[in-house]
Amino acid sequence: MLQLQDSAARRFTRGPRTFRRTVLVLGELLVTAGFIVFLFVLWQLWGTNMAADARQREMVREFSRNLADPAAAVAAPAVVDGRPTVAAEPATGTTLGVVYIPRFGADYARPLxxxxxxxxxxxxxxxxYEGTAMPGAVGNVAVAGHRQTHGAVLDNIDELVPGDRIYIQTRDGYxxxxFRNSEVVLPARTDVLLPVPAQPDAAATERYLTMTSCNPRFGSQERVIAYSVLERWQPASAGPPPAEIAGQVQRAAGED
Structure with a gap:
């Protein structure tokens, strides 16, 4: 009888110990999973930016070096009746040029x-966006970029104010x-990419630039759209870059 009681007691005490071990193992698994998620978020918000920044800086420097190479440079023609030169649409993956936006900082220079x-x-x-207008053309030059990850190239798109200038440098010039205005739309609103943004039946007479990015900053439920219109252009043959971005261009090229 005593042996039966001892056996029952051991089974009774073994049950709580097994439960505690199970809880400890599950707790450790949850902590490990949480740490992995933390590392993933850290990589998305910090690691991808560092990797993309380094690659994009090198792309900008390479583009600038090619412009300085007489064998590779393409001289822009003189301005004819004020109309800008418009290049043909290139193959996917080709670097069209460099975007400078003073509002985004004195060192902002990103490949296009x-x-x-x-x-x-x-x-x-x-x-x-393939199939939309090229820089300088009548119609809509539509572009896209990330906000909080992978270089965060359009992170501050919501800080633009009317009159801010966006400079696109290509082989042909600047x-x-x-900038005119912005709006927040749902992802299905692809009509913002039309030749006249959001006006499917209108014929383009102006030269637009439409920048698109995710909204809010840490989400993608919406899209923030920034609209600009061509103010002027400067052919490459005209000499130094526009005065407002001369320092940015020099630093981006690695000349400082």
Missing amino acids: VQGTSPAILDALGIGH YVYS
Whole structure:
């Protein structure tokens, strides 16, 4: 009888110990999973930015070196009746030029690359929507970029104020767009990419620039759209870059 009681007692005490071990193992697994999630978030918000920043800085320097190479440079023609030169749309992945936005900081310089696939936006900079207008053309130059990750190329898009200038440098020269206004739309609103944004039946007479990015900053439920219009252009043959971005261009090229 005593042996039966001892056996029952051991089974009774073994049950709580097993339960405690199970709880401890589950707790450790949850802590490990939480740490992995933390590392993933850290990589998304910090690691991807560092990797993309380094690659994009090198792309800008390479673009600038090619412009300085007489064998590679393409001289822009003189201005004819005020109309800007418009290049042909290149192959996907081609670096079209460099975007400078003084509002985003004195060192802001990002590559403009043909295409908007994840492979381009996640690593190479600002993407140009294929099939939309090229810089300087009548119609809509539509581009896209990330906010909080992968270089955060359009992180401060919501800080633009009317009159802010966006400079696009290509082999042909500098296209200077003046910011007008912005709006927040749902992702399905692809009409913002039309030749006249959001007006499917209108014929374009102006030269627009439309920048698109995710909204809010840490989400993608919406899209923030920033509209600008071409103010002027400066051919490459005209000499130094526009005075407002001369320092930015020099630093981006690694000349400082």
